[in-house]
Amino acid sequence: MPILHIHLNLTKASFEKIYRAEQDARIKERMLLVLNVAYQGMVAAHVARDLHRNRTWACVWLKRYGKEGIEGLQNKPKIGRPPELSDETIYKIKTMLKESNSGWTTKQVEELIVKMSGKHYHHIHTCRILRRWGFKQKVPRKVHVNTASAEEKNDFKKRPVRYLWVSRYKRKALQQYL
Numbered sequence: 001m002p003i004l005h006i007h008l009n010l011t012k013a014s015f016e017k018i019y020r021a022e023q024d025a026r027i028k029e030r031m032l033l034v035l036n037v038a039y040q041g042m043v044a045a046h047v048a049r050d051l052h053r054n055r056t057w058a059c060v061w062l063k064r065y066g067k068e069g070i071e072g073l074q075n076k077p078k079i080g081r082p083p084e085l086s087d088e089t090i091y092k093i094k095t096m097l098k099e100s101n102s103g104w105t106t107k108q109v110e111e112l113i114v115k116m117s118g119k120h121y122h123h124i125h126t127c128r129i130l131r132r133w134g135f136k137q138k139v140p141r142k143v144h145v146n147t148a149s150a151e152e153k154n155d156f157k158k159r160p161v162r163y164l165w166v167s168r169y170k171r172k173a174l175q176q177y178l
Contacts, residue, residue: 009069012039018070029053030061030073037062089117094133103138106130 010018012035019031029051036047037058048058064072085093093116097104104112110126113119121129127137148156 015039015070024075026075027073030065031070033058033061034065034073038065084119085113085117090133092116097133097135 015031015035019028019035022028022031033044033047033051033053036042037044044058044062045055048055061073066072083090093109093112096112097109106123106126109130110121110123113121113126113129130137
């Protein structure tokens, strides 16, 4: 592993203070790597192993810290295709969806997006968009329309078998109980 020369812009105490204040777990993990390697003199490969990472990961983040300082440990924005819906349109659609108490089907949301923005999305992509916006899919419970009444359910229940001792002559009188 090549030797990395890291210029320390911050003191150990100030770096630890920034480390404790950090909320993002990934950035905190990177800061822990730098803290152990640059400020405590540990070997990068050993620190990476302790963090359940590989040596390449450690080298990448140590190089970025060496070039860019503490800002180099932050996540860089992802590049990609910009969303077709504007932030204003997204806000309007989300508020309409949140105000509804009865819920929406995917088809209804698709139609709402078309109505508000003129953009057509596949129903699967509409589901992805809804999940990204924080909505969860609810599956309705089955409703049994033809359920039996309480009396019918009670009549259907099993009853303990009762053996009646009768004489041969009174059998006809007890036919109604059998």
